[in-house]
Amino acid sequence: MSLDTGVLPGIDVATGDAADGSANSFITDTNESRTLVIPMGQQWFVDPPRDARVSLKVVSGVAEVFGTELANDVEYTFQDWKFSLFAIEETTLTWRCTSVIPDLAEFVTNRVAANSTAKYVYNLHFALEKLRNSSFEGPKVIVLGEAQVGKTALCRTLCSYAIKYRDYQPVMVNLDPQEPILAPPGCLTATPVSDLLDLQSPQWGQTLTSGATQLHGKQPLVKNFGLELIGENLELYLETVRQLSSGVRERTQQDSVVQRSGWIVDTPASALNNPQILQAVIKQLGVDVIVVLAPEDEHWVETLDTLSQIIDRNSIIRIPPLTGAVPVDDVYKRLLQRNAIRDYFYGDLNTVLSPYMISVDSQDLTVWKPRGTMDLVEHPDASKLEFIPVPVDQSNLQHALVVITTAPRRARPEEVMASPILGFGLITEVNERRQKVKILLPVPGQLPNNALVLTAHRYLE
Amino acid sequence: GSTAATAATQRNIQSRNWYIPDSEWVLFKDEEIVSISHDQADR
Ligand SMILES: Nc1ncnc2c1ncn2[C@@H]1O[C@H](COP(=O)(O)OP(=O)(O)OP(=O)(O)O)[C@@H](O)[C@H]1O
Ligand SMILES: [Mg+2]
Numbered sequence: 297m298s299l300d301t302g303v304l305p306g307i308d309v310a311t312g313d314a315a316d317g318s319a320n321s322f323i324t325d326t327n328e329s330r331t332l333v334i335p336m337g338q339q340w341f342v343d344p345p346r347d348a349r350v351s352l353k354v355v356s357g358v359a360e361v362f363g364t365e366l367a368n369d370v371e372y373t374f375q376d377w378k379f380s381l382f383a384i385e386e387t388t389l390t391w392r393c394t395s396v397i398p399d400l401a402e403f404v405t406n407r408v409a410a411n412s413t414a415k416y417v418y419n420l421h422f423a424l425e426k427l428r429n430s431s432f433e434g435p436k437v438i439v440l441g442e443a444q445v446g447k448t449a450l451c452r453t454l455c456s457y458a459i460k461y462r463d464y465q466p467v468m469v470n471l472d473p474q475e476p477i478l479a480p481p482g483c484l485t486a487t488p489v490s491d492l493l494d495l496q497s498p499q500w501g502q503t504l505t506s507g508a509t510q511l512h513g514k515q516p517l518v519k520n521f522g523l524e525l526i527g528e529n530l531e532l533y534l535e536t537v538r539q540l541s542s543g544v545r546e547r548t549q550q551d552s553v554v555q556r557s558g559w560i561v562d563t564p565a566s567a568l569n570n571p572q573i574l575q576a577v578i579k580q581l582g583v584d585v586i587v588v589l590a591p592e593d594e595h596w597v598e599t600l601d602t603l604s605q606i607i608d609r610n611s612i613i614r615i616p617p618l619t620g621a622v623p624v625d626d627v628y629k630r631l632l633q634r635n636a637i638r639d640y641f642y643g644d645l646n647t648v649l650s651p652y653m654i655s656v657d658s659q660d661l662t663v664w665k666p667r668g669t670m671d672l673v674e675h676p677d678a679s680k681l682e683f684i685p686v687p688v689d690q691s692n693l694q695h696a697l698v699v700i701t702t703a704p705r706r707a708r709p710e711e712v713m714a715s716p717i718l719g720f721g722l723i724t725e726v727n728e729r730r731q732k733v734k735i736l737l738p739v740p741g742q743l744p745n746n747a748l749v750l751t752a753h754r755y756l757e
Numbered sequence: 758g759s760t761a762a763t764a765a766t767q768r769n770i771q772s773r774n775w776y777i778p779d780s781e782w783v784l785f786k787d788e789e790i791v792s793i794s795h796d797q798a799d800r
Contacts, residue, residue, distance in 0.1 A: 465787060490787035504790065507771035512790055517782045546783040640773065650770050702778065716779045738773040 329392045334359065334383035334408055341380050341407040341620055348395035349375045349645075357387030361495040362449055363456030373645055376631055377498040380620045382411055409619070416615040417450065420587065421457040423613075424558070427585075428464060434558025436582060440574075441589035443565035446618030448475055450589065451562040452500060455489045464557035465490040467544055468500075471537060471577060472564040473521040474629065476636030478503055478514050480697060480720055482523070482751045484536050486544045487516035488554055494646075499636050502647055506739075509647045517543045520699045520717055521666075522751040526564055526573070528669045531680040534576050539714070541581045559583075571602060578606050586612045637697055637755045640720060641738055652740040653724070658688040658731045660743075662705045663698065664712050665750040683709040686750050688733065690726040695756050697722055698735075699749040712747045721748070722755055 334340055334357075344350040351373045354366045359381050366372060366381075381389075397403045427435040437454070439447045451468060458466045465488045470477040476499050479485045491512035494501035504513040519540045526533040548555050561583060567573045568588070577583070586603055590596050596614065603612050643649035664683035672680065686692050703715035721743070725734040735743060777785065 488787050490790070504774045505771045506774060509771075515777070515782065515785055515787065515790065517779065518776055543779050543783060547785075550783055551786070643771070643773075647771065649772050651772060716776070718775045719773070739775055740772060 326394055326396055327392045329390050330404075331355075331388065331390050332404060332408075334381065334387045334389070336383055336386045337410060337414065338408055339380040339382040339411045339620055340404065341378070341409070341622070342374065343378045343403075343407070344374055344376070344393065345395050345397070346376070348393055349373050350391060350393045352381070352389050352391035355388045355390060357389075358384040359387040359389070360384060360456075362493075363453035363460075364493050364495040365460075366495065372496050374496055375645065376635055378622065378624065378628070379498075380411070382414065411619045413446075413616055413619045417453055417457075417618070420613065420615060421454060424454065424458070424585070425462075428458075428556060428558060432552070432556055434464070434466070434556050435585045436559045436561070437585040437587055438561040438563060438578065438581070438583040439587045439589065440563055440568045441565065441617065442568060444621055444623045445589040446621030447565075447589055448472070448477075448562050449618055449621060450587070450615075451560045452493065454560050456493055458557060458560075459489055459491065463553065465551075465553045466557040467548070467554060467559045469540070469544060469559050469561040469581070471540075471567070472562055473526065473533075474524070474564065474633070475562065476633055477562070478516045479518050480637050480640045480753065481633035482521055482697070482753050484519045484521055484540045485516045486540055486547070486559075487514050488547070488551075489514070496646070497644060498632055499639060502639070502644065505643075505647065505649060511646075517547070518717060519543075520749060520751065522699065522749060523666060523668050524752045526566060529667055529672065529680055530572070532666050534573070534580075535681055535713075537577055537580055545582070568599070574602070575606055583607070584611055588612065588614050589617050590614055591616060633753065634755060637720075637722070637753065641722060641736055649738070650740075652737045653734060654737060654743055655732050655734050656743055658726075658728075658733055660705075661688050661733060661748060663688060663693070663748045663750055664709055666713075668752065681713060683713050683749070685709075688726070690728055692750065693723045693726050693733070695723065695754040697751045697753040697755060699751060700737075700744055701747050701749060703747045705745050705747050707747055712749065715747075718744060718746065720751075724757070 351371050353371045354368050359366050361379055361381055424435050439451055441447045455466050455468050458464045467486050467488050469486045471484055473482050477485055478487050478500050494511050501511060502509055502513050504515055519536050521533055521536045523529055586607055641651040663686040665686050667680055698721050700718045700721055701712055701715045702718055703712045719738050722736040724736055
């Protein structure tokens with residue numbers, strides 16, 4: 297796995313020590329290898345400079361990234377991702393970065409700190425483990441909380457812990473379309489986690505490809521919501537949740553390992569304070585454990601009150617917002633979404649994929665879209681679940697991510713809305729004069745003769 | 758099969774798969790998934 301042929305400078309690693317407390321604020325050379333010791337129970341919040349790669353190798357000790365342990369002496373590479381490296385035991389590692397770090401103290405020393413919430417996560421994991429061990433039907437856990445309290449990080453950690461010591465396969469259910477987990481953005485997904493998650497990947501890893509991959513590819517059930525925010529069309533969102541949950545329930549019934557392992561359900565922040573969403577989601581999925589990441593304040597009393605009207609109070613667990621969960625801006629979120637689209641077609645740092653470009657006549661495309669905010673303002677009485685036709689032109693489709701459904705091209709819009717999806721295409725060029733459209737497909741071959749659905753996401757290469 | 762998979766890796770023309778139909782997904786067993794690390798571990 298380590299491909300660092302000749303890029304390491306001939307510097308004695310031990311002299312490059314940055315975390316010895318001396319806090320030298322000198323500029324690093326690019327790719328200079330440095331050593332860092334993270335004391336037990338502390339974590340390094342790694343924030344690679346934009347476009348740069350940070351590579352690191354554990355020399356001794358035990359460290360994990362969101363619950364997935366790093367192997368010793370294996371080099372891991374990270375790009376465009378803010379994450380924490382948590383030392384379960386004192387960990388010595390070497391690291392390097394492809395770009396200059398202007399302030400080492402700021403990059404490393406100041407960002408190593410105690411993880412005071414790790415114990416809550418462990419305890420929660422052991423509580424869930426007890427439930428798994430005591431029944432054929434594992435816990436179906438939903439994680440709620442305000443924005444950026446660590447909901448997604450907690451789900452990821454719980455999934456990783458569940459498969460660490462035992463043969464469980466928890467289903468990771470993602471109900472936040474803004475969070476690209478094992479899929480492009482705009483989707484709700486359900487993925488049995490049957491093997492290691494890729495700790496280098498902000499999207500948790502890769503889905504299956506035509507060949508073998510370094511890490512076990514995942515097989516998600518993917519439902520396209522397609523709009524940016526769930527508030528734009530709540531009815532459509534809840535319908536998408538309904539479609540996903542019926543699949544997850546059935547898989548759970550068919551697969552005794554999945555059934556014993558239960559589910560971990562991630563949610564968008566807006567779910568917590570919207571009783572309509574809460575009710576629908578909890579009932580729809582048949583969730584039986586609620587975890588809320590929240591401080592214990594007056595607001596918590598209200599939250600507990602609301603939740604206990606939906607589910608038994610004993611099934612509600614509160615833990616504090618996670619140490620290390622940082623507010624991230626929209627620019628960063630968009631970067632992750634963009635990269636998720638790129639990875640879907642082209643693969644990631646470890647698995648290079650070859651997508652396939654085709655050219656089709658405009659008249660051979662049938663494109664629909666869901667009703668979003670603008671459209672619902674213009675047509676307040678329209679059915680919110682109805683898809684509307686999209687004219688094939690540049691303003692609508694250039695650079696757009698489209699869903700390739702399994703519904704035939706001439707199918708009625710209701711049928712298109714209800715149909716499972718094959719995957720995504722990326723419209724790279726609309727030539728109106730020649731009436732031609734270029735589409736990037738993930739899989740070589742013809743464009744399936746199916747209806748397409750426009751998403752709110754765009755990608756420029 | 759895994760022979761085809763290895764050949765694809767060598768030629769480096771791997772691409773993503775279409776998603777399987779919902780009716781297959783609900784019956785899918787993750788044990789069927791092939792990965793390099795597992796191939797090596799199995800030997
Ligand atoms: N140890 C850590 N625990 C939790 N989050 C961490 C940690 N280290 C880094 N982070 C980062 O903090 C940010 C916020 O965490 P996360 O995305 O899990 O919150 P969230 O509640 O899911 O946010 P949102 O409401 O946007 O979905 C992420 O960028 C995450 O990678
Ligand atoms: Mg999240």
